[in-house]
Amino acid sequence: DVKVTQSSRYLVKRTGEKVFLECVQDMDHENMFWYRQDPGLGLRLIYFSYDVKMKEKGDIPEGYSVSREKKERFSLILESASTNQTSMYLCASSRQGGNTDTQYFGPGTRLTVL
Amino acid sequence: TQLLEQSPQFLSIQEGENLTVYCNSSSVFSSLQWYRQEPGEGPVLLVTVVTGGEVKKLKRLTFQFGDARKDSSLHITAAQPGDTGLYLCADRQGGKLIFGQGTELSVKP
Numbered sequence: 001d002v003k004v005t006q007s008s009r010y011l012v013k014r015t016g017e018k019v020f021l022e023c024v025q026d027m028d029h030e031n032m033f034w035y036r037q038d039p040g041l042g043l044r045l046i047y048f049s050y051d052v053k054m055k056e057k058g059d060i061p062e063g064y065s066v067s068r069e070k071k072e073r074f075s076l077i078l079e080s081a082s083t084n085q086t087s088m089y090l091c092a093s094s095r096q097g098g099n100t101d102t103q104y105f106g107p108g109t110r111l112t113v114l
Numbered sequence: 115t116q117l118l119e120q121s122p123q124f125l126s127i128q129e130g131e132n133l134t135v136y137c138n139s140s141s142v143f144s145s146l147q148w149y150r151q152e153p154g155e156g157p158v159l160l161v162t163v164v165t166g167g168e169v170k171k172l173k174r175l176t177f178q179f180g181d182a183r184k185d186s187s188l189h190i191t192a193a194q195p196g197d198t199g200l201y202l203c204a205d206r207q208g209g210k211l212i213f214g215q216g217t218e219l220s221v222k223p
Contacts, residue, residue: 004156031209040123042202042213043157050209058210090156096209102147103211105156 002027004106006091012112019078021109023091030096032074033103034058034066037088049074050096081113116141118203118214126220127193134189135217137203143183144206151200151216160188193221 007022025032031050035043035058045058047066055066063085067075074093078085088110092103117140127133137146145164149157161170163179163186170177174197176189190197198221204211 033210040215042118042120042215043204043211044213045210048210092156094209101206102159102162103157105158107154107156 002104004091004093004104006089006106006109008109009107010110010112012114013078013081014114015082017081017113019081019111019113021076021078021089021091021111023074023076023093023106024072025074025091025093025104026072027093027095027104028071029093029104030071031094032068033092033094034064034074034076035090035092036060036085037090037108043090046076081111083113085111086113087111116205116207116212118205118212120201120203120214120217122217123215124218124220126222129194129221129223130192131221132189132191133193133219134187135201135219137186137188137214139184139205141184143179143186146179146183146186147204147206147211148177148186148188149202149204151202153199157200157202190219193219195221195223197221 004025033048034046049068065077091106094103148160151157166181166183168179174191200216202216203214
């Protein structure tokens with residue numbers, strides 16, 4: 001059974017703190033993604049990675065960075081958390097292949113920044 | 115930049131009713147995927163459609179892809195409370211997905 005896990009389901013942090021969100025997949029997928037989900041806005045891509053140590057900016061990268069040191073692990077970093085980063089964060093992975101490949105999502109981390 | 119518009123944004127119906135939700139794009143879809151996200155979980159792929167005019171069925175769910183590949187619909191027959199969730203359409207652009215804002219469906223027993 002394919003699985004994407006995220007380190008926390010709920011997280012509460014204070015403004016200015018450094019926040020790490022971890023994602024691990026067990027499917028040997030090349031691609032990994034970080035999205036944020038806000039009501040009425042759908043999912044918006046923050047960063048993605050096609051391979052170890054590679055990263056590409058998505059649509060809303062400002063205020064975030066990522067790290068991919070191992071194929072199975074993709075970390076999202078908020079260098080200095082702000083209240084407007086309160087959101088649901090979703091990690092996903094997929095094979096590197098054709099145009100119909102499935103993205104498999106983790107359960108999400110609901111982050112609140114006070 | 116491609117925009118995906120989903121309608122309606124919210125839908126609340128009684129068990130046993132039929133419903134249709136829509137996804138429209140400002141440009142031609144590359145390949146369209148429909149996902150369902152249940153409360154507290156990540157989205158799960160329901161179907162991928164690629165060819166204009168394509169129709170796919172998944173039990174009580176029927177997915178249609180417009181001939182011009184700029185619109186799609188999802189029809190649910192005899193909705194059940196287990197169908198409750200957020201329905202998202204997405205277009206694959208290379209290795210990335212562009213999502214619509216979703217339709218929040220609530221089916222009451």
